[in-house]
Structures are given as C-alpha cells and as structure tokens.
Amino acid sequence: MTTLRNLPKSASFTRWLTPDSRVPSIEEAKKVPEETVRRARPVDGSFTWMRPEKRKEVQLAAVSEPAMRDLGLDPEESKTQEFLNVFSGQEVIEDEQKGIYPWSQAYAGWQFGEWAGQLGDGRVVSLFESTNQKTGKRYELQLKGAGLTPYSRFADGKAVLRSSIREALVSEHLNALGIPTTRALSLVQLPGTFARRYTMEECAIVCRMAESWIRIGTFDFHRARGARDEMRKLADYCISEVFQLDATAKDRYQQLYREIVTRNATTLGYWQAYGFMNGVLNTDNTSILGLSMDFGPFSFMDTFDAAYTPNHDDGLLRYSFKNQPSAVWWNMLRLGEDLGELLGAGDLVDDETFKKDGLKQDQVQGVIKRAEEFIESQHDVFKEAFMMQYTKLMRARLGLKEERDSDNDDIFTPLLDTLQDCELDYNVFFRNLSNVDLSKTDFAELIDADRGFAPSKTTEEAAEAVTKWIQETYKPRLESEGTSEEDRRKLMNSVNPKFLLRTWLLDEVIKEATSKGSFDLYNTVQNMALNPFQDSWGGDADLEKRYTSPPAKAQKGIQCSCSS
Template sequence: MKASPKTSSFTKRLSADPAIPSVDIAKDPNTPQELLHKARRLKAGAFTWTRPEPRKEYKFLTASPRALNDLGFDEKQESESEYFRQIVSGQAIVENPYPYSQAYAGYQFGDFAGQLGDGRVVNLFEITNPKTGRRYELQLKGAGKTPFSRFADGKAVLRSSIREFIVSESLNAIGIPSTRSVALTALPKTYAQRSASEKCAIVCRMAPSWIRVGNFDLYRYRGDREGIFQLSDYVIDEVFKGESKLCAQYADIINYEPKIKALGELTKYDKMYLEIIVRNAKSVAYWQAYCFLNGVLNTDNTSVLGLAIDFGPFAFMDYFDPNYTSNHDDLMLRYSFKNMPSAIWFNMVKLGEDLAELIGAGGKYLNDPFFKEKGLKESWIDDVTKRAEGVIGAGGDIFERIYIDQYLKLVCKRLGITPRPSDHLGVVASLFETLQHTKLDYNLFFATLQQQHIKDNFNVDAVAAAFIPDTFKDDPFTDLTKENVTKQLKSFLIDFKKRIEEEKLTDENRYERAHKFNPLFVPKNWILDEVIDYTQENEYDPLYLNKLLKMSINPYDKSQWGAEAKELEKRWTSAPSSDIQMLQCSCSS
C-alpha cells in the first residue's frame, strides 16, 4: 500500500464545503476542531475535509484476501504490514490526498430526511490496480464524528462491523454487485451506547464509487443546479468512464423501447439516468434470485452503480417467503422481499426528479447558452417537464423489462436450464410454489438440486428425500408435514424432469451450468450472531471470524475453506432449526 499512488478524483472534481475551502485550512492547528467533527449543515459543496478521530486502542482483526488481491496487493505481505494496519484503522492518514466526508441527503422510508452525509465515514483515497486498471476508493466506517454526524456518535459497533465486513465480501464472491470490505479493526477501549453498551470497530471499505442517489437528492434540496451539473458530469466521466460507455450493455432494449424513440436523440444526462436505472434493475434481480434483503433501501443506500451498500438489518432469507422483511422496524413491509423492486424504482423516480432539468432539456435546450448560464425560460417549462416525465416513464418500462429478464435468467442459471419467456408460468412458477410451501432452505435447495440424478427411471421418492433435512419435524399446527413436503417436491421434480428432457440436458450438463451460480454457503444471520458472540466472548480470537471469511469469499469452492474448525463448516452448511430461521435485525448499528 505504501508504494501505490493515491489520488482522489472526487475531491479534485467536486466543490468543497465553503466553511473549509482548502486542505491547508483543514490542517491548520488554529482551525477550530468543531468545524471538522461537530454536526452542522453545509451551505454548499459535495464534501468537507475531515479526519478519523483518534481512539485509545486499536486491535487489527482481519483483512479480506480477496479485496487485497483486487487492489493488486500481495495478501500476506500487506495484511501483516504495520503501515497497512495503521491506514485501515485511521491511526495514520495519507496527507495527500487529504481525507474527507461526503455530503448527501435521502428519502428514508418514503420521506425526505434533509442533509445526511457520511456521519461516521471518512474517505481516504483511490488506488488503481495496475493489472486490472480497476480503481477503488477506500474509506473508513466508524471513524468518528464528522459534520454529518447529526445527533449520533460517529461510531460503529463491532457487531454491525463484523456483519458488514463479511456480507459485502460474500455478495461480491457470489457475483452480486457490492461495495467491499478490506479490513476490520476492533477498538477495545471505545464503547457506544446502543440497546446496551457495546464495543466498537472500524471497517475499511472499498468501492469504485460511493456515490448514491442521495448525493443528487442533496443538490435538489439546496436548489443548486450548478452542483447537479457538476455531480452528473463527474459521474459520467469518472464513475462510468465516459459517455460512450453509457447504456452500452442493454442498447437493444433501450434503443427499441417505444417511449425512448419518442424522445428523439438521447443526451449524455438521459443516458446516465438510464444507465443507473439498468444497473439497479439488475441488482434487484440478483438480490431476489439469491434471496438477499438489504432491509433499508432508502435513496441514501442506493448506489448509482447498483452496488449493495450499507449493511444494517440485512439477511439472506432462510426459506422463500415474499412477505419477509429482515428489518425488525419495517412494520409496513416497505423493504420486504416482494417490495424490493418497487422500493428501488421509487428511488429511481426520486433521482429522475433530481435530474428533471437535465433530462428534460434534451438536445434542444441543453446547448443553449441561456440554459447553461441561467436555467429555464418561462416558455420552456412545459416542454422540459414533459420531456423529463417522458424519460422517467421510459426508464420505468426499461427497469421492468431488465429486472424481469435478469431475474428469470438468474433463476434458470441456478436451475441449470436455458430461460424461456414463458418460464414464469412453467417450471419457475412450480419451483417457487414448492419453495414457498415446503419452507426448505432456499440456497441449499439449488445446491442440492444440481447434485441429483434426474433421469428416465429416476426414483422420485429418493430424490425428494435428499432435500428434506434429518432435523425436519412435522408441524402440528399447519400442513407442513413430511408427507406434504414430499408430495410438493415430487410434483416439482416431475415438472423439472420434463423440462430438462425437452432441453436434452444430462445431469452432467446441468451441474456444469448450475454450480457456478449456486453458492454452497451464504452467511445467514444466525451464523453471523454465533461468530459475533464468539469473537466478543473470547477476547477477539479470530478463529470463527476467519473461518466465516474463508467460506464467504469462496462460496463455490469448499477446498478453500481450510482444515481448521471442520465442525463449524458442517453446521453452517446445514439447514438450521426453525427457532433461528428468518431472524430480523433492528437498524441500530
């Protein structure tokens, strides 16, 4: 890490908080420290200079070998280096570029919440992996108070830090777009009051960009049209690497969408908006295909890159229940499994409203000097409003098409079959009916199915039995009995057999296709709870944590899970007893 060149495109291209206009002022010992660490509302600017608050004691716990590898580092050398450990915990900072916290706003549970911002995050710098050319921005979560801390303490507790550290790396390893975690450091003498007093930690995280829909919301709230232009140009040039890359992947769907055709030529701002929509539609499909719930899909937790971001009350669902919400406080089920697509679409509409002037202008007004300098003439307003509504409406159709297309593709990949447009009525419908009625472990179901021999004279009872865990008990109060579960499974297996015969797929073909999409392990809430308890009760012994990390970053390859703690591996890959399934979490972290 020491030798890697470090930059910050964000602070280079976007405007700083006018209260601390330069790094020299931030560094000046005469500058009041409250300016860096006390809650206040910024008048303007995309960020403010700040730095991690010093803590009494730091204890390095672990680093993700996969993240280090993606940064272009030697895993072992880096994680053992003192310099690395100091940087990822905020004990030392790189003075150039100087650390900062981002300003953003957000719609939380449907209501606008005003200025939010990095209230416990300090951004460090960007590093580009010389081999892949990929750039990542590193930041520290739980690094202390910033001007965005509002009424809170700037801390993150160890419990939520372990959860975020593990799940972000797990999602990425499964193939789901996510922000990442580099390293985890405990703060043994730093406590935070949550429902009880808890010990704290710092997670060093990385992402190609940390920009959220909330960054745009803030400019709209301030009425800062120059800020919206600046942020949009930054996102196009630096996050998406130029206009030519926008909307390239789904050009066929986008260009042939009738509502898009009606808009005439698309501007770079239209394309940026649609690119963000496409990425988020795909991500929701991933979350649903793997039954992952973020739990708080507010606009401040919706990345412009469609990355899973901010891991509070998240969960991998144990069994398929469309009404499940992982968020204990989400009484209206706003962020439940079935509502995730509409929650993200709500956020895309808010982004469209933030960008209304830019996407409404179209080629007709965008290059008009009056528009650039001053804004809209009275006579243009109807035209611009109509076009902005047109872009958002077209975006809605595209969102729906891409989400459905991607969801079906992913589910079929998990089954090892080739998707057909009618699948939602056929084998996929049969699958979800079975999953919902049998309450079998969702992710384990696919991993079990890919192993089964389903041929001409297959013994359907024996195959059905392979899905039912030894621990299964008839529920005396419902019809969830072994007999009914077997019946339901057999019905699905017969439908499935018909389909694979139509496709002329052998068991081997099917396994070859499916096993790359069916993780053998996902970190469920009950496993995370066990690891958190063990780590806290055993003076930060990293045995469980590192075992969980190995399993989470190698979900398709058991051979990488290590020779240690085999009993944990066995338990963590089995279906759990019903009393620890479908756990919920609260937002406090």
C-alpha cells in the same frame, strides 16, 4: 502487487466537486479546530475535508486477501505497521499538490418513503482513490467508524464491532457470489473505544472500498438545496469519471440515468435470485453503480417467504423480499426527479443562458413533459434488465441452458409457490437439487426435517408437492434440452452456494469476538464465505455441516434493527 506506500493514489471526487464553504481548502482544513469542523451543521458543498479521529488503541482483526488483490496490494502489506496506522485512521495520507486529503461526502435521502433531509457520511471518512494498474479499476477507500463529522447529526461517529463484523463479512461474501457490491478491505478493533447502543459495545473500523460511493441521496441533496450548478457538476463527474460515457453527447444525461437504472435493476436480479435482502433500501443506501451497500439489517432468505423482511422496524414490509423491486424503482423515480431539468432540457442542455439562469417560464412545461416521458420510458428498461438477470440466474440455478419467454410463469413461479407452501429452505433446496438423482420417483430427501412450529404440510405432503413439480415441470424441461446429469450438476454447483452467510451464524461469530475476544471463528467463516461453492473447507467437519444445513426453527427468519 505493490506496497501501500507505492500504491497509486488520486482524488477525482474532491477535484471535480465543490467543498464545504466552512472548510474551503486542504490548507484551511489543517487550521480549523477539530471541535469546529466536527460539529453537526448544515453543509453547502458536496463534501467536507475531514481527518479521521484518533483512537486510544487499535488492533488489526481481519483482512480480505481478495480485496487486497483487487486493489493491487501485496497481501504481506497487511502485516506492516503502516497498513494498521492508515486503515485505523491513526495516520493520514496527504498530498496537497494532488489534492489528496481525507473527506466526508454530503448526501440526503428518502427513508421509508419520507424525506429525511441532510444525512451524509456521519461516521465515514474517505482516504483516497487508487487505480489497479492491471485491471484499470479505480476504488475509493474509506473508513467507517472514523469519528464525528458535520453529518453525524445526533450520533457519535462510531461503529460497533457487532455491525462491523456483519458488514466486513457480507461485503466479501456477496462479491464471492458474483453479486455487485461494495467491498471490505480490513477490520480493525478499537479495544479502548466504546459506544452505547442497546448496551455499551466495543467499537471497530471497517476499511471499505468501491468504484464510487455516490448514491441516489447524493443527487437528492443538491436538488433539495436548489444547487443547480453542483447538480450539473455531479452529473458531469459521474458521466466522465464513474461511467466514462461520452461527455459531449447531447443525450449524455439520459445515458447517465439509463445506466444507473440498468445497473440497479441488474443487481436486483441477483438479489431476488439468491434471496438477498438489504433491509433498508432508502435512497441514501442506493448506489449509482448498482452496488449492494450500507449493510444494516440485511439477510439471506431462510425458509422461503416472499413477505419476509429482515428489518424489524419495517412493519409495512416496504423492504421485504417481494417489495424490493418496487422499492428500487421508487428510488429510481426520485433520481429522475433530481435530474429532471437535465433530462428534459433537450436542445437547451448546453445553452449558456440555461446553464447560468435556468429555465424561462415559457420553457418549463416543455422540459417537464420531456423529462416525465423519458423517465416513464425507463420503467421498461428497468423491468427488462431485472428480468434478464433474474431469469438468467434462475435458469442456471436449475441447470437449464435454453432461454424461454415462459420460464418465469411456467418454471420459476410454480417452484417458488411450492417452496413457500412446503416451508423449504430457499438456497439449500437448490444445492440439494443439484446433487439429487432425478431418475428416482421419491424426493423426500429434499424436504427439510425441521421446517416450522406448525408446518402447513406434513413431510409426506411436502415430498409429494416437490415430487410433482420435479416430475411434471422440471424433468420434462431438462429432457427437452437434452441436458446430461453431469452437465446439469456442474452448472448448478457453479452457481448454487453450499454456504451462505446467515444471520444466526453471524451472531455466533459476533458472540465469540465480543465476549471472548477471539477471531478464530471469524476466520473460519470468512474462509467459507469467500469460497461459498466448495463442498468442504478443510476445517471442523461437524461445524461445516451445521453451517451449511437448513437452520433450526429458532434460527429462521431472524430480524435485526438498524442499530450499528
């Protein structure tokens, strides 16, 4: 563990890629008037050198110790003034010789299936990268809510405390669950800074960290501009620096695409198994590393409903639970189109004339055909990677050890149908099942007492349906594996969280922080979120029971907007 001052720092992203021509160097960035560089405008590079805006008042509200450790920072550093200054944007770390200076990334995107044009880091400024000397993991640290940038469009460059609390907590909670995700190092309140959303709201800054913040939208941006050279630079950067693939291989761009497809499919497997929904799976919110990212109207499933979407603007259910797999694959197709020339180039890939001038007319159809065939072939890779992770985790959630090809049809789908038909809480069911005595003949205890306004089944009928699945499907499978009750419980409790970060619960945390200025409840919930598999957390027993029970009717299936 080290201090912030001694933390190793680098900036590979800005070293590899081309800056905005309006601010071509760090030296120039220091000269350009702030009002000029922050003005919304079309950008022609991969990033813009950009300092965070200074705020009137800053106050450290929360820190994630697991994130501190993963970065290699001594947890005691969070108590220093330097920590607050740097991660609130009041102080800038720079080293012109190493190319270290804050920047904002350019990207574009498809939103709800429609082309949205240039987007970019409209309120985010990246500070530097740092590699943990023990683990070898490199993280790019950035501030969300850091002020106006050329990518702000019609927005104000701010992030409100409400959405910042949600993002800080869920980032670390997903990591604790084992789900690939971006991280949240710290949360800083800005007591003197406000933004108008539905009402005037206090603002905040989250210091986020990820091994890379490149998204599908980063590739979309260069394709839309026809920037062949920068597209190739970006792909080469991802190959060498992000994935560390063989940069000399003839099929390196195919390897890159396959890696991105596989990682996103794998993360999708985690989401579907745990009932997590991002809510806004646009290409600008889809990580090349398959990290859960950019948390707006996200949610975990309450009562199981495959058609549920946490986004109240998603009237067509594009990003609902059942449609997440098709949404992610749709984004992979857009990436395939972005990289099409490189994917289909074949033997031309390193030809100097091709690199400089592009395709000749008689080469176009052959390249298109090769690219289309390759992209189509990756759909099977996507499905296989998704099903492998999904079925692996679902088996573990049920305490099953043997892998069988028929598990999805014979075990999981009938269970999900039963949960939906009986209106049961998705995740509470698994945790309760892990601790139930399977030698019994009645499983009414697994039925939620408060299921819906007009349940489709009575409590007795629901109990009968669950009992039937346990007796006819679940128990015979366990018996065929010879799994002991002790082993079953141990395996299930290691993957079935007792605590999940629900929307209604987050609303309580937000209310206490925004109306009372207290982060006591935040700290309590953060402790539970960081240790979701524990049975208890040493706090208020009544509160812990309420936060780990199925939600009441009014708390279920809450939808949010993208406002943040």
